[in-house]
Amino acid sequence: xxxxxxxxxxxxxxxxxxxxPSACSSTEEGLDREYSNTPRGNFMALWEIMDERxxxxxxxxxxxxxxxxEVKLRYSASISGDMSNRxxxxxxxxxxGELRDGHVNLSSAYDFGRNWSWKTDYPxxxxxxxxxxxxxxxxxxxxxxSSYRILDxxxxxxxxxxxxxxxxxxxxxxxxxxxxxxxxxxxDIRNNGGxxxxxxxxxxxxxxxxxxxxxxxxxxxxxxxxxxxKLHANVIEPAWTNLRWIKPVVLLVNRGCYSTANDFAxxxxxxxxxxxxxxxxxxxGGLPMSSELPNGWVVRFxxxxxxxxxxxxxxxxxxxxxxxxxxxxxxxxxxxxxIEEARRYINDMIVNP
Amino acid sequence: xxDSFRCSDRLSGVLVILLLMLFTLPAKAxxxxxxLPLYQERVSAGSVMIGSAFARETYLSESGYSxxxxxxxxxxxxxxxxxxxxxxxxxxxxxxFSPMKNxxxxxxxxxxxxxFHTSMLWPAVNTPVCDLLLGPSFMFxxxxxxxxxxxxxxxxxxxYMGAGLCVxxxxxFRLFRKDMAFQATLHMPLAGVGVAPDYDxxxxxIYRYDEYEKALHFITPFNDLALMQQVALVVPFRGARVRLGxxxxxxxxxxxxxxxxxxxxxxxxxxxxxxxxxxWSR
Numbered sequence: 158x159x160x161x162x163x164x165x166x167x168x169x170x171x172x173x174x175x176x177x178p179s180a181c182s183s184t185e186e187g188l189d190r191e192y193s194n195t196p197r198g199n200f201m202a203l204w205e206i207m208d209e210r211x212x213x214x215x216x217x218x219x220x221x222x223x224x225x226x227e228v229k230l231r232y233s234a235s236i237s238g239d240m241s242n243r244x245x246x247x248x249x250x251x252x253x254g255e256l257r258d259g260h261v262n263l264s265s266a267y268d269f270g271r272n273w274s275w276k277t278d279y280p281x282x283x284x285x286x287x288x289x290x291x292x293x294x295x296x297x298x299x300x301x302x303s304s305y306r307i308l309d310x311x312x313x314x315x316x317x318x319x320x321x322x323x324x325x326x327x328x329x330x331x332x333x334x335x336x337x338x339x340x341x342x343x344x345d346i347r348n349n350g351g352x353x354x355x356x357x358x359x360x361x362x363x364x365x366x367x368x369x370x371x372x373x374x375x376x377x378x379x380x381x382x383x384x385x386x387k388l389h390a391n392v393i394e395p396a397w398t399n400l401r402w403i404k405p406v407v408l409l410v411n412r413g414c415y416s417t418a419n420d421f422a423x424x425x426x427x428x429x430x431x432x433x434x435x436x437x438x439x440x441x442g443g444l445p446m447s448s449e450l451p452n453g454w455v456v457r458f459x460x461x462x463x464x465x466x467x468x469x470x471x472x473x474x475x476x477x478x479x480x481x482x483x484x485x486x487x488x489x490x491x492x493x494x495x496i497e498e499a500r501r502y503i504n505d506m507i508v509n510p
Numbered sequence: 511x512x513d514s515f516r517c518s519d520r521l522s523g524v525l526v527i528l529l530l531m532l533f534t535l536p537a538k539a540x541x542x543x544x545x546l547p548l549y550q551e552r553v554s555a556g557s558v559m560i561g562s563a564f565a566r567e568t569y570l571s572e573s574g575y576s577x578x579x580x581x582x583x584x585x586x587x588x589x590x591x592x593x594x595x596x597x598x599x600x601x602x603x604x605x606x607f608s609p610m611k612n613x614x615x616x617x618x619x620x621x622x623x624x625x626f627h628t629s630m631l632w633p634a635v636n637t638p639v640c641d642l643l644l645g646p647s648f649m650f651x652x653x654x655x656x657x658x659x660x661x662x663x664x665x666x667x668x669x670y671m672g673a674g675l676c677v678x679x680x681x682x683f684r685l686f687r688k689d690m691a692f693q694a695t696l697h698m699p700l701a702g703v704g705v706a707p708d709y710d711x712x713x714x715x716i717y718r719y720d721e722y723e724k725a726l727h728f729i730t731p732f733n734d735l736a737l738m739q740q741v742a743l744v745v746p747f748r749g750a751r752v753r754l755g756x757x758x759x760x761x762x763x764x765x766x767x768x769x770x771x772x773x774x775x776x777x778x779x780x781x782x783x784x785x786x787x788x789x790w791s792r
Contacts, residue, residue: 191574194613194614202572206572210710264659266616354714354718374715376708376709376710376711376712376715377709377710378708378709378710378724378767379767380709380767384709386708386711389715389718389719389721444712444714445661445662446660446662446663446710446712447570447657447659447660447661447662447664448568448571448572449570449571449572449573449612449617449657449660450572450573451572451613451614452614452616453573453612453614453616453617455617455659455660455661457661457662460712461712
């Protein structure tokens with residue numbers, strides 16, 4: 158009799174265990190919100206993803222006057238159940254465009270929604286034709302997106318078009334060997350839209366002889382607008398085992414310098430032998446993350462803010478040490494004002510160190 | 511759940527092939543379907559797994575994903591000395607892979623998960639019709655989700671390491687004049703360490719600032735419900751013992767402020783083997 162009871166208990170226990178999967182799957186739906194794949198559901202998903210995860214609401218309110226709750230009310234009126242996907246995409250792009258952040262994008266099969274006013278609202282201060290003219294035809298290609306040559310007055314000129322990929326240490330050593338007798342170096346990062354932070358760090362580490370704290374970073378650690386982790390110091394360490402450049406460096410920047418290029422400019426500005434010349438950079442201080450709407454559109458947003466060494470936001474760019482604008486007269490004469498001023502500055506430093 | 515159980519035509523084809531493979535097994539009768547290993551003996555069961563997986567991980571996406579899953583699992587029962595309290599050992603290891611799609615079919619996520627559970631078991635009930643084993647267990651599970659649309663945070667890790675409980679219940683019965691066994695096993699971590707980023711902490715930050723401690727969380731069933739459950743039928747078939755089963759693996763938590771519900775349902779098919787354990791100390 159006793160063994161029969163035990164047997165029955167075991168059968169009941171075994172069958173009970175078979176019900177566990179359905180118990181777990183019901184919690185899947187019950188524990189958290191689920192958005193519907195409707196215009197309203199997608200609108201709410203986008204608004205709430207941004208509300209909980211975007212990192213610059215307070216800054217954008219202070220500088221641009223953006224009130225995210227007011228934005229919701231205003232754009233919610235444009236959402237209807239029978240609107241087309243294209244119309245929905247347009248409304249959603251306009252809504253996130255209020256933040257004027259190059260790292261905030263909505264990606265769909267139709268288009269890549271963006272607000273590039275950080276660049277398009279300002280003078281370009283850049284001419285690719287003139288840049289190519291200074292590089293000539295016998296320039297050296299260094300990595301996937303960099304090139305350099307020595308200008309006639311014995312000043313090195315390096316163009317870094319992107320930080321998407323790092324320049325290898327071997328290529329950098331070869332470049333510094335090639336320019337060993339130069340009086341100075343001009344690094345032109347105009348219109349560099351960013352890329353990999355490591356690529357910028359690797360290049361910057363060649364221009365310092367000591368560890369320098371050039372900024373700070375943190376990340377969102379909760380859904381509140383002010384939920385941030387502690388600040389982490391961004392320190393650039395000298396590339397001890399490789400060649401380093403201790404002569405004058407001029408970094409040419411414009412509004413097209415964004416994201417990693419912006420961070421690179423912040424970092425280089427804190428180094429003793431580096432001078433920033435040109436226009437304020439485009440900004441893009443927030444490390445971006447992505448999420449997804451119920452209809453499959455991917456939203457990208459700034460999630461981890463960065464600051465300079467004095468804990469000022471760099472989302473709106475970093476000001477140069479020497480402000481410059483391209484002159485029409487120079488351009489008409491085939492001269493790049495930025496490069497010419499940088500050459501003059503380095504040559505003056507040689508005469509008056 | 512309905513999505514999770516939905517099988518594609520391709521999946522059905524693979525199942526038919528696996529069933530046909532059973533006829534290649536030797537044609538010799540076996541009297542007993544299942545018995546626990548004696549001292550220095552091992553009983554092992556290896557199975558291929560085919561089923562479905564689902565994942566909703568708000569660190570990567572607000573959308574839920576589901577898809578077909580494939581894998582392999584191995585279970586080994588070991589007989590220890592009869593004078594021990596824990597007379598049996600049991601290990602379970604599995605590896606599975608799943609390519610998943612979101613509800614609108616416009617995005618894809620890949621999942622790869624491996625797990626290893628090892629338990630010391632005490633025979634709570636040991637009768638001719640029932641073997642109920644209970645005991646402590648060490649469990650390790652680690653997986654990764656890779657969302658192919660996300661540009662800046664494409665992947666995240668999920669997993670845990672901890673101590674828990676293993677319940678292994680085998681019922682013996684006769685059907686169609688053959689001895690058969692029905693097994694149900696539950697592994698559940700009760701305390702340990704779970705892996706999840708601290709809300710929107712980028713993995714880049716974890717690497718750059720050595721901030722690993724923020725990504726590790728103390729877990730209990732109250733903040734991280736994780737379990738692995740197997741039910742299986744062991745039947746003698748043409749001289750071999752075939753193990754047909756269903757395995758469910760689930761992790762649901764809100765560690766680090768993000769919600770995740772990741773699971774898989776598998777139909778498994780394999781065979782059971784019994785062999786003597788080699789004692790190298792002799």
